[in-house]
Amino acid sequence: MALLEVTDLTVSFSTPDGTLNAVRGLSFTVDEGQTLGIVGESGSGKSVSTQTIMGLTRGARVGGQALFEGHDLLTMNTHQLQAIRGAQVGMIFQDPLSSLHPYYRVGWQIIEMIRSHDKSTSKAQAKARAIELLRLVGIPQPDRRVSDFPHQFSGGMRQRAMIAMAMALNPKLLIADEPTTALDVTVQAQVLQVMKRLQQEFGTAIIMITHDLGVIADVADDVVVMYAGKAMEHADRNTIFYKHHNPYTEGLLLSLPAYGGERERLLPIAGQPPSLITLPQGCPFRPRCPYAFDKCMEEPPLVEIAGDPEHVSACWLPPDMKKREKMRQQLLDRDKAATAPAAAR
Amino acid sequence: MVRFLIRRVMLGILVLWLVTLAVFFIFFDLNSSGPESVAHRLGGRQATPQTIKLIEARLHLKDPLPKQYWYFLFGYPGQDVANGPPRNHGILPIGGSPHFFHTPDLGYSYINGENVNHKLWIAFPITFSLAIGAAVLWLGMGLLSGIWSAIRPRSLLDRGFTLTALFFYSFPTFVLGYVLLLLLYYYLTKAGHAWFPAGTYIPFTSDPWQWARHLLLPWFTLAAVTAAAYTRLTRGSMLDVLGEDYIRTARAKGLPERRVVFRHGLRAALTPIVTQFGIDLGSLLGGAIITEKVFSLPGLGYEAVAAITSNDLPVIIGVVVIATTAIVAANLVVDVLYAVLDPRVRLH
Numbered sequence: 001m002a003l004l005e006v007t008d009l010t011v012s013f014s015t016p017d018g019t020l021n022a023v024r025g026l027s028f029t030v031d032e033g034q035t036l037g038i039v040g041e042s043g044s045g046k047s048v049s050t051q052t053i054m055g056l057t058r059g060a061r062v063g064g065q066a067l068f069e070g071h072d073l074l075t076m077n078t079h080q081l082q083a084i085r086g087a088q089v090g091m092i093f094q095d096p097l098s099s100l101h102p103y104y105r106v107g108w109q110i111i112e113m114i115r116s117h118d119k120s121t122s123k124a125q126a127k128a129r130a131i132e133l134l135r136l137v138g139i140p141q142p143d144r145r146v147s148d149f150p151h152q153f154s155g156g157m158r159q160r161a162m163i164a165m166a167m168a169l170n171p172k173l174l175i176a177d178e179p180t181t182a183l184d185v186t187v188q189a190q191v192l193q194v195m196k197r198l199q200q201e202f203g204t205a206i207i208m209i210t211h212d213l214g215v216i217a218d219v220a221d222d223v224v225v226m227y228a229g230k231a232m233e234h235a236d237r238n239t240i241f242y243k244h245h246n247p248y249t250e251g252l253l254l255s256l257p258a259y260g261g262e263r264e265r266l267l268p269i270a271g272q273p274p275s276l277i278t279l280p281q282g283c284p285f286r287p288r289c290p291y292a293f294d295k296c297m298e299e300p301p302l303v304e305i306a307g308d309p310e311h312v313s314a315c316w317l318p319p320d321m322k323k324r325e326k327m328r329q330q331l332l333d334r335d336k337a338a339t340a341p342a343a344a345r
Numbered sequence: 346m347v348r349f350l351i352r353r354v355m356l357g358i359l360v361l362w363l364v365t366l367a368v369f370f371i372f373f374d375l376n377s378s379g380p381e382s383v384a385h386r387l388g389g390r391q392a393t394p395q396t397i398k399l400i401e402a403r404l405h406l407k408d409p410l411p412k413q414y415w416y417f418l419f420g421y422p423g424q425d426v427a428n429g430p431p432r433n434h435g436i437l438p439i440g441g442s443p444h445f446f447h448t449p450d451l452g453y454s455y456i457n458g459e460n461v462n463h464k465l466w467i468a469f470p471i472t473f474s475l476a477i478g479a480a481v482l483w484l485g486m487g488l489l490s491g492i493w494s495a496i497r498p499r500s501l502l503d504r505g506f507t508l509t510a511l512f513f514y515s516f517p518t519f520v521l522g523y524v525l526l527l528l529l530y531y532y533l534t535k536a537g538h539a540w541f542p543a544g545t546y547i548p549f550t551s552d553p554w555q556w557a558r559h560l561l562l563p564w565f566t567l568a569a570v571t572a573a574a575y576t577r578l579t580r581g582s583m584l585d586v587l588g589e590d591y592i593r594t595a596r597a598k599g600l601p602e603r604r605v606v607f608r609h610g611l612r613a614a615l616t617p618i619v620t621q622f623g624i625d626l627g628s629l630l631g632g633a634i635i636t637e638k639v640f641s642l643p644g645l646g647y648e649a650v651a652a653i654t655s656n657d658l659p660v661i662i663g664v665v666v667i668a669t670t671a672i673v674a675a676n677l678v679v680d681v682l683y684a685v686l687d688p689r690v691r692l693h
């Protein structure tokens with residue numbers, strides 16, 4: 001049985017401009033000790049989906065199922081959820097400064113985490129554990145820094161402290177929502193390193209949310225590529241990087257400098273993600289997709305690609321990779337033909 | 346910290362000095378001569394020029410202004426004589442005779458020769474009682490309704506609180522005071538239920554229960570008008586804080602909602618409220634003019650109004666000194682409190 005099994009998750013908000021469909025039928029599973037990467041541009045629904053699973057979105061209409069060890073998180077009452085939050089599922093967030101309480105000492109915040117779930121732990125024990133955790137995530141002089149306030153920590157140290165807090169009770173799952181986005185590149189690598197080390201040590205499963213495919217390449221086993229509240233493609237990491245099917249995945253990869261694709265196309269995907277209130281008809285990526293064709297006026301379902309049940313993509317290009325490549329070339333040539341007269345002028 | 350305190354106390358003294366200076370010169374300029382002058386008022390309508398001259402000489406009203414200010418600071422010239430007229434030893438606790446060190450002397454009323462120190466010593470506890478009771482009330486009401494509104498924004502109760510707050514906020518104090526007097530004092534007492542007595546002040550030290558009963562209406566008047574602002578302030582501050590990332594973290598830790606709201610939310614939301622509270626309480630300690638007037642409480646505000654209408658300069662300056670000191674002190678306390686509440690703030 002998977003540790004977390006999310007099926008057909010939908011989340012919508014009513015806004016003054018109309019209903020905003022933030023997540024539109026998202027499914028994925030996370031196995032014990034595995035890392036699932038969720039990647040996508042800003043606004044694709046990465047944070048909303050994971051926070052909804054943990055009951056942290058307010059004022060949302062939620063549908064679907066999210067089984068954690070067989071129990072549906074979406075139908076639990078607050079009490080049951082509170083017992084799981086922190087203890088079974090740790091969470092860390094993007095901005096490490098604003099995510100720690102500015103008025104309380106770092107150690108206090110970790111101790112609070114431990115003691116709120118395990119009343120039998122004494123203050124002294126919890127403090128010793130907090131120091132141990134800070135040491136584990138690589139904070140120098142943890143016995144002294146445990147009494148510091150968050151503002152006395154650097155950005156990287158704050159995120160390490162967040163990780164220490166999230167890992168305090170040995171959760172089975174760690175949800176990391178862009179944990180490195182706000183950090184310097186070198187610090188990013190260090191923080192990822194700490195997470196990987198802890199994962200190996202404690203067998204924690206991780207959901208790594210990011211818009212950085214570099215992070216995905218570093219840590220993920222499986223990858224969900226999200227766009228406009230949906231999974232566009234879902235496969236293991238190698239497939240995503242080397243045998244991807246979806247044009248959106250392709251676009252993300254081509255905007256990644258380290259990927260070294262066709263050099264002249266090394267640029268971010270043109271255009272903006274669609275409004276989640278008035279989605280375009282058909283495929284949500286259609287307005288930005290270089291291959292869009294007549295069929296794309298219908299919304300593509302997620303289908304198995306190249307006979308691999310672990311690889312699904314939502315795109316009308318043929319699921320057979322050879323046929324897909326042929327059609328892709330035709331569609332590109334179509335564009336060249338269309339723009340040629342303009343270029344000649 | 347110590348250096349901060351020293352600097353702030355010095356600054357406070359400077360402010361105090363400037364304020365007294367301003368009041369002194371404004372009132373002296375207005376009152377030194379003419380038919381409305383102090384001497385004419387004291388002498389009465391039938392006073393002969395000789396009487397006027399005598400008064401002017403005794404109060405040194407015709408001395409040059411700087412000289413009078415010097416007397417005001419360091420004491421009037423002459424010696425204390427047994428059974429003689431009282432003499433002002435000066436507002437500064439040093440200088441003058443017969444003792445170099447003495448309590449600050451605010452002098453004597455121009456109108457009835459009453460010792461101003463003594464007069465204000467009696468008035469201050471009244472204002473203090475009024476301010477403290479009202480402050481506790483309005484803080485309690487404001488915090489409770491504000492927190493409640495913030496937890497359930499746009500709920501029926503939130504709208505109810507907002508409406509009530511706006512209602513009282515736009516209610517002139519004196520109207521509310523008179524309405525309460527009419528309904529809760531006049532009609533109730535007439536109907537034989539004297540639950541809310543009015544019009545007298547019973548010192549706390551003589552009977553705490555009667556003290557509170559007699560102050561209930563003025564407390565409520567003052568509190569209702571101010572609580573409205575605190576409801577809005579608390580609601581806004583709490584809503585801001587509850588939207589912060591660290592509140593999401595607190596929830597993600599699996600803490601009970603009550604702990605999230607109070608231990609994490611209110612703790613951070615309190616800082617601006619405490620600041621406002623300190624300033625408001627400080628300003629009130631100089632006298633709540635309208636409330637004291639409506640309920641005939643002879644506090645500082647009441648005395649100040651009386652003194653201003655009769656150009657009783659020593660009393661006016663006395664009230665101004667106390668009011669300014671209270672405000673300066675409140676600001677200092679608030680700054681220190683701010684650093685105590687928020688570990689990110691360092692005093693320097």
Ligand SMILES: Nc1ncnc2c1ncn2[C@@H]1O[C@H](COP(=O)(O)OP(=O)(O)OP(=O)(O)O)[C@@H](O)[C@H]1O
Nearest residue numbers: 013020022041042043044045046047048049211276
């Ligand atoms: N409480 C809310 N009410 C209304 N709309 C919301 C709410 N929370 C999120 N949204 C909307 O849902 C959409 C998805 O937001 P989400 O935060 O999940 O994006 P994301 O993929 O995490 O992006 P980012 O990379 O910027 O974090 C956005 O359009 C956002 O404006």
Ligand code: SF4
Nearest residue numbers: 283286289296315316
């Ligand atoms: S369905 Fe059409 S528009 Fe959508 S990604 Fe595939 S080719 Fe592009």
Ligand SMILES: [Mg+2]
Nearest residue numbers: 046047048177
């Ligand atoms: Mg996000």
